[in-house]
Amino acid sequence: MTRTVDDLRNEIRLAVGRYERQESTAFTKEALAAICDAVDYEIDTNRLPSKPQMRAGILWKIGVLEEDDPDKAGNPFRKEELKSIAASLQDE
Incomplete structure (x- = not known):
């Protein structure tokens, strides 16, 4: 069975201790922060970085991007x- 984007997001949410969502939504800042923690991308949890910064950091830590450049991760x-994020979290 092919996993949808929503399936993948929920799989990732559950892998980092967040809750599954019934409706289709992108990750919140808090969910992105939990993913950052799971992939060992250090962020200031007192003042969360922008979503593009966290997305770039996650992709950098799992080897999809060569650097944590938020300009390369401006979209969800x-x-x-x-799929790459979910696979990296399964390997943990």
């Missing part, structure tokens, strides 16, 4: 990126 994760 694409399906292939979600």
